[in-house]
Amino acid sequence: MTSPRLKAEIARQYGTPAVVIDLDVVERNIARVQGYCDRAGIANRPHIKTHKSPLIAKLQRDAGARGLACQKLGEAEVMAAAGLDDLLICYNLLGEHKIGRLGRLLASTSVTVSADNPTVVRGLAPAAAIAGRALPVVVECDTGRKRAGVETAAEAVALARLIASTEGLRFAGLLLYPPDGGTAAAQGFLDTVKAGLAAEGLPQPAIVSTGGTPNLRDLGALGGATEHRAGTYIYNDRMMMMAGAATPADCALTILATVVSRATDDRGILDAGSKALTSDKRDCDGYGAILDYPDSRIHALAEEHGFLDLTGSAARPAVGELVRIVPNHVCVAVNMTDRAIAVRKDTIVGEIAIAARGKTG
Amino acid sequence: MTSPRLKAEIARQYGTPAVVIDLDVVERNIARVQGYCDRAGIANRPHIKTHKSPLIAKLQRDAGARGLACQKLGEAEVMAAAGLDDLLICYNLLGEHKIGRLGRLLASTSVTVSADNPTVVRGLAPAAAIAGRALPVVVECDTGRKRAGVETAAEAVALARLIASTEGLRFAGLLLYPPDGGTAAAQGFLDTVKAGLAAEGLPQPAIVSTGGTPNLRDLGALGGATEHRAGTYIYNDRMMMMAGAATPADCALTILATVVSRATDDRGILDAGSKALTSDKRDCDGYGAILDYPDSRIHALAEEHGFLDLTGSAARPAVGELVRIVPNHVCVAVNMTDRAIAVRKDTIVGEIAIAARGKTG
Numbered sequence: 021m022t023s024p025r026l027k028a029e030i031a032r033q034y035g036t037p038a039v040v041i042d043l044d045v046v047e048r049n050i051a052r053v054q055g056y057c058d059r060a061g062i063a064n065r066p067h068i069k070t071h072k073s074p075l076i077a078k079l080q081r082d083a084g085a086r087g088l089a090c091q092k093l094g095e096a097e098v099m100a101a102a103g104l105d106d107l108l109i110c111y112n113l114l115g116e117h118k119i120g121r122l123g124r125l126l127a128s129t130s131v132t133v134s135a136d137n138p139t140v141v142r143g144l145a146p147a148a149a150i151a152g153r154a155l156p157v158v159v160e161c162d163t164g165r166k167r168a169g170v171e172t173a174a175e176a177v178a179l180a181r182l183i184a185s186t187e188g189l190r191f192a193g194l195l196l197y198p199p200d201g202g203t204a205a206a207q208g209f210l211d212t213v214k215a216g217l218a219a220e221g222l223p224q225p226a227i228v229s230t231g232g233t234p235n236l237r238d239l240g241a242l243g244g245a246t247e248h249r250a251g252t253y254i255y256n257d258r259m260m261m262m263a264g265a266a267t268p269a270d271c272a273l274t275i276l277a278t279v280v281s282r283a284t285d286d287r288g289i290l291d292a293g294s295k296a297l298t299s300d301k302r303d304c305d306g307y308g309a310i311l312d313y314p315d316s317r318i319h320a321l322a323e324e325h326g327f328l329d330l331t332g333s334a335a336r337p338a339v340g341e342l343v344r345i346v347p348n349h350v351c352v353a354v355n356m357t358d359r360a361i362a363v364r365k366d367t368i369v370g371e372i373a374i375a376a377r378g379k380t381g
Numbered sequence: 382m383t384s385p386r387l388k389a390e391i392a393r394q395y396g397t398p399a400v401v402i403d404l405d406v407v408e409r410n411i412a413r414v415q416g417y418c419d420r421a422g423i424a425n426r427p428h429i430k431t432h433k434s435p436l437i438a439k440l441q442r443d444a445g446a447r448g449l450a451c452q453k454l455g456e457a458e459v460m461a462a463a464g465l466d467d468l469l470i471c472y473n474l475l476g477e478h479k480i481g482r483l484g485r486l487l488a489s490t491s492v493t494v495s496a497d498n499p500t501v502v503r504g505l506a507p508a509a510a511i512a513g514r515a516l517p518v519v520v521e522c523d524t525g526r527k528r529a530g531v532e533t534a535a536e537a538v539a540l541a542r543l544i545a546s547t548e549g550l551r552f553a554g555l556l557l558y559p560p561d562g563g564t565a566a567a568q569g570f571l572d573t574v575k576a577g578l579a580a581e582g583l584p585q586p587a588i589v590s591t592g593g594t595p596n597l598r599d600l601g602a603l604g605g606a607t608e609h610r611a612g613t614y615i616y617n618d619r620m621m622m623m624a625g626a627a628t629p630a631d632c633a634l635t636i637l638a639t640v641v642s643r644a645t646d647d648r649g650i651l652d653a654g655s656k657a658l659t660s661d662k663r664d665c666d667g668y669g670a671i672l673d674y675p676d677s678r679i680h681a682l683a684e685e686h687g688f689l690d691l692t693g694s695a696a697r698p699a700v701g702e703l704v705r706i707v708p709n710h711v712c713v714a715v716n717m718t719d720r721a722i723a724v725r726k727d728t729i730v731g732e733i734a735i736a737a738r739g740k741t742g
Contacts, residue, residue, distance in 0.1 A: 324741065356739060378718060
């Protein structure tokens with residue numbers, strides 16, 4: 021999405037800020053990552069948390085993905101309603117409301133869930149009863165992120181035993197999410213769990229799922245891994261570029277914004293603020309990269325204002341000018357809009373519904 | 382919203398995370414701020430950017446508000462569609478898409494817009510032509526925030542002259558948004574503009590609009606101010622408490638979340654992450670205050686995970702426990718959901734549609 025004509029046409033038809041997705045780049049990203057997985061002999065289970073779109077999920081499936089990963093039950097419901105199957109929900113689900121929904125989802129869709137503690141495991145059984153079939157459960161293991169996941173191999177084995185012995189549940193494997201460079205530690209954890217399962221006469225894990233776009237570079241390095249969940253690669257963002265996992269040419273999503281104010285020579289305001297770009301900063305400089313003015317900085321955000329610092333930029337945009345922004349963290353930026361504009365080369369080719377936006381439950 | 386029974390009932394009916402609004406507190410906040418305005422002789426023009434809800438806007442109107450402020454055109458369209466009138470859009474609008482929409486809105490609704498530069502002013506005229514009636518325009522003045530707004534009184538007068546001389550537009554006044562403690566500087570700016578307008582034979586500003594919830598404490602201090610736009614006071618949040626503009630009892634909105642993981646004794650995971658609480662941190666400690674465990678901290682967020690640090694908390698929640706979180710910045714947290722749950726005392730009384738959520742354009 022480079023031509024002034026296309027930028028103007030998007031603004032004319034949709035106004036700004038607009039979320040723009042280049043489907044040519046999306047298809048390249050899909051093919052590249054599917055190729056990585058195929059060559060490593062690892063099943064590709066893309067994580068839909070990034071795109072939240074059944075349309076994009078179907079492109080991934082049709083290119084060879086084996087199932088999808090969802091972070092929340094609501095995301096899985098949207099994918100299932102669109103006819104997508106083999107869904108792994110990477111989250112501890114509990115509470116009457118969720119378990120009822122999970123049971124109804126399981127009745128018609130192949131779905132696997134994760135769990136990292138006995139309270140969650142015991143709470144899952146009614147979902148199988150509602151569905152009238154077994155619910156596969158993987159044990160989430162912490163391999164360094166200190167987020168969710170059991171901390172020790174012994175806990176993983178104990179949880180596998182509880183799952184295997186709970187009516188309606190089936191122990192399906194292990195969910196890992198090693199940090200960058202964490203393969204060696206994950207290998208030790210995994211091998212210890214497998215030995216423990218064998219010692220107890222429990223089945224070996226059918227699924228050993230790893231995750232993360234930066235971790236694609238280590239694909240195949242973890243012995244025993246069966247599948248990989250990468251999400252962000254579909255669009256990429258500044259974080260992925262900082263992690264060395266993407267180049268500017270791999271960034272499929274930009275936010276088209278208008279310069280609405282230039283109160284002084286060295287600053288300006290964009291009509292994209294924290295409600296379009298989000299305040300997710302991570303280690304990035306400012307709140308998005310402006311492709312058209314790479315030496316400018318979005319140094320602060322109000323809800324509807326992006327604060328432009330132009331002091332380092334010889335070229336400076338005029339009021340009314342359209343600029344394209346690569347967000348810091350694309351997953352949360354996608355989540356701010358119900359609709360994206362799909363383009364190819366110099367043409368608008370359609371709209372993409374972000375049907376699983378806001379499905380936090 | 383304090384009883385365990387109510388928390389459980391919300392979780393049972395809606396699941397978590399859930400955005401919960403206490404209408405008793407909302408009504409107290411509305412009455413208190415309307416009282417401030419009435420006593421100061423300043424018209425109350427609540428900013429709907431916080432609640433994004435026609436239902437809440439009507440409560441404000443019925444309590445005595447004179448019109449509403451909207452930050453974006455899309456928000457004004459939602460309010461107008463719900464029958465609300467006298468809308469001030471505090472934003473530079475430009476581009477064919479927006480001007481066409483503005484013209485259609487103006488045809489049926491009393492709407493005023495702001496502008497801080499000649500490009501925007503000249504671009505507004507077609508909206509009046511579409512509507513078949515004059516468009517009132519206020520000049521946005523920077524009184525210290527270095528966001529949008531003309532920097533000098535001379536620029537403000539020049540822009541007023543341009544508005545007054547542009548077919549279809551009417552100079553309606555001045556939009557100010559002084560920072561905390563910025564009344565004296567704003568007074569100097571305002572007085573100089575008024576003198577300049579008089580010297581040029583231009584009309585005096587019919588509207589002199591100030592803004593901000595913390596600035597309510599200075600209401601009436603700016604001589605010549607006619608109205609005030611406060612938004613956040615409707616729900617309040619941690620930022621407002623830090624600014625001394627609210628107490629915990631004034632916080633009407635909480636996010637009900639579930640503790641889904643407790644991997645070790647001193648940490649846990651909530652099912653509310655950056656897609657529920659947002660990464661808007663400002664100067665707050667962590668990403669929200671947990672009312673039920675005030676000594677715990679949400680020290681980090683992933684998209685769907687709130688990272689609980691319990692080291693400082695003697696009391697520690699179990700997996701499955703429900704907790705209530707006051708967000709750092711309520712306006713952006715509201716923008717993450719399409720629906721909030723309305724409660725009074727110990728009872729769910731209905732749902733509130735966040736109809737203007739995501740209207741960034």
